[in-house]
Amino acid sequence: MSKVFYKAFAVSLIIFLTVNLIFAQDREIVTSDSAMVVSAHPLASEIGLDVLQKGGNAVDAAIAVQFALSVVYPRAGNIGGGGFMVVRTDTANYALDFREKAPVLATSDMFLDGNGNVRPLSSTHGHLASGVPGTVDGMIRAYERFGSLPWEDLIQPAIDLAINGFPLTEREAQKLNQNVDQILRINTVKPDFLKQNYYQTGDTIRFDELGLTLTRILNNKRDGFYEGETARLIMEEMKRGGGIINRIDLENYQSVWRDPYSFWYKNYKVITMPPPSSGGVALHQLFQIMERYPIGEWGFHDPLTVHLMIEAERRVFADRAAYLGDPDFVDVPAEILVDSVYLDGRMENFDTLKATPSGLIYAGEMPEESTETTHFSIVDKWGNAVAVTTTLNGNYGSKVVVGGAGFFLNNEMDDFSVKVGEKNMFGLVGGSANVIEPEKRMLSSMTPTILEKDSSLYMVLGSPGGPTIITTVFQTILNVIEFEMNMQQAVEAGRFHHQWKPDQVYMEIEAFDDELVEQLRSMGHKFKMRREIGSVDAILIRDDGKLEGGADPRGDDTAKGY
Ligand code: GLY
Numbered sequence: 001m002s003k004v005f006y007k008a009f010a011v012s013l014i015i016f017l018t019v020n021l022i023f024a025q026d027r028e029i030v031t032s033d034s035a036m037v038v039s040a041h042p043l044a045s046e047i048g049l050d051v052l053q054k055g056g057n058a059v060d061a062a063i064a065v066q067f068a069l070s071v072v073y074p075r076a077g078n079i080g081g082g083g084f085m086v087v088r089t090d091t092a093n094y095a096l097d098f099r100e101k102a103p104v105l106a107t108s109d110m111f112l113d114g115n116g117n118v119r120p121l122s123s124t125h126g127h128l129a130s131g132v133p134g135t136v137d138g139m140i141r142a143y144e145r146f147g148s149l150p151w152e153d154l155i156q157p158a159i160d161l162a163i164n165g166f167p168l169t170e171r172e173a174q175k176l177n178q179n180v181d182q183i184l185r186i187n188t189v190k191p192d193f194l195k196q197n198y199y200q201t202g203d204t205i206r207f208d209e210l211g212l213t214l215t216r217i218l219n220n221k222r223d224g225f226y227e228g229e230t231a232r233l234i235m236e237e238m239k240r241g242g243g244i245i246n247r248i249d250l251e252n253y254q255s256v257w258r259d260p261y262s263f264w265y266k267n268y269k270v271i272t273m274p275p276p277s278s279g280g281v282a283l284h285q286l287f288q289i290m291e292r293y294p295i296g297e298w299g300f301h302d303p304l305t306v307h308l309m310i311e312a313e314r315r316v317f318a319d320r321a322a323y324l325g326d327p328d329f330v331d332v333p334a335e336i337l338v339d340s341v342y343l344d345g346r347m348e349n350f351d352t353l354k355a356t357p358s359g360l361i362y363a364g365e366m367p368e369e370s371t372e373t374t375h376f377s378i379v380d381k382w383g384n385a386v387a388v389t390t391t392l393n394g395n396y397g398s399k400v401v402v403g404g405a406g407f408f409l410n411n412e413m414d415d416f417s418v419k420v421g422e423k424n425m426f427g428l429v430g431g432s433a434n435v436i437e438p439e440k441r442m443l444s445s446m447t448p449t450i451l452e453k454d455s456s457l458y459m460v461l462g463s464p465g466g467p468t469i470i471t472t473v474f475q476t477i478l479n480v481i482e483f484e485m486n487m488q489q490a491v492e493a494g495r496f497h498h499q500w501k502p503d504q505v506y507m508e509i510e511a512f513d514d515e516l517v518e519q520l521r522s523m524g525h526k527f528k529m530r531r532e533i534g535s536v537d538a539i540l541i542r543d544d545g546k547l548e549g550g551a552d553p554r555g556d557d558t559a560k561g562y
Pocket of ligand 1: 373391392393394412415443444445446466467
């Protein structure tokens, strides 16, 4: 008996040591008993935690975190952008679409010159690049349905940060320094918060005008943004900068409750975002393909596992370009795309030994700086879960700050097919389903996702990163389910990404060892190194009921729980 016990103990110890050596992690795992917030900034996570400790639910905390991020993380957190929220309660699941819309005056050729060529930077920089912001309406809709604490309790903490100021982290000081010149060049009125041209870690920054705008939202809710003083300041900004968002756009903007996109992977139910996100459909395709192969047995970063994942990603992104768009404007053939016979066909030319060329030679680039979006995950003491991914698109969006109102506007118009067949700033090739039309929502890759295991809450996650969001969420889930990592290890593990065109695998530096890269090269894969791919904030509900945070060390991301 004791011999058997010692043998079992020794085997467990070896497995434990092996797993921990292979999946080394930078950060301690944060665990908690009741509730948790994981977001891109420690101050925002702290505010979310306060709301939860005061008795607020996960949606209350999400609203407070969203407003806090608009202050402390202004390059992606926002009130001038949009996003998606997925909510799971004991009784039902919900998906809120507060994605920006094209202005009513937008046209399919608004970014083209007289010869039909894309005017460089016109869809990414400056006033025309902005879609009609959806975040404030989204937060109000979420509050109307789920809010339990007073509205002011959710927004006052953000106002206090804006007006009293807060210290810049090293990363945020650097990002600001990299962008100050451009922000000054693009804006007709100097943003009030830019008091210096060079920032150091720990410098205090204040956003007085943003504090006033948030106060108007506190006092007047929707009318504090889409009407009155804030709307007037947006109109003036559009006039000064030659933008086209008008009063009708602001009055008409409505976020939409949609049916979440749900599917099964083995015994896990995946609850995520439907179109206009491409994330849900693409994830479903990827997992359907994975289910045909024993990748858990092949192992993490085994050449065959990685080759299969790349080949699946390549095919799924080709479908994304061709078929996905705003479901209010185009028919998205989601059922066909995830049909198993269709996917059999897609994988028919999958060769276990060779990469399948993506077809045309394409010289698209994916600039490092253009991946800014942010995600946060929250679980409350009742087991409600919220996954929110929210964005300005690029770093500081269009770089336009609404004069007198102190917030950045998005550059989400670049997520449309600015010209069919041309690449956008992510190198994604645009299809006709995603052409610009007045009041249409641009296709997104944001994939806030919640998983159930055996009908219980299991995981909450999401990431920034443009198209790499989908592959990042996909890989993080597989890291836990198939490769038995804990949440923090799964978040930290090296990532890779293929998006059909350009025909190359984006790979984080040192994600693969040299031998694996050589093996994949010999199969025909081409590599392009990237410093970072995605930044996941996730929560895992362990078998013992504890919550385990995964806060991405690629950013200042922080997990806090109680
Ligand atoms: N702006 C990034 C996305 O929505 O995919």
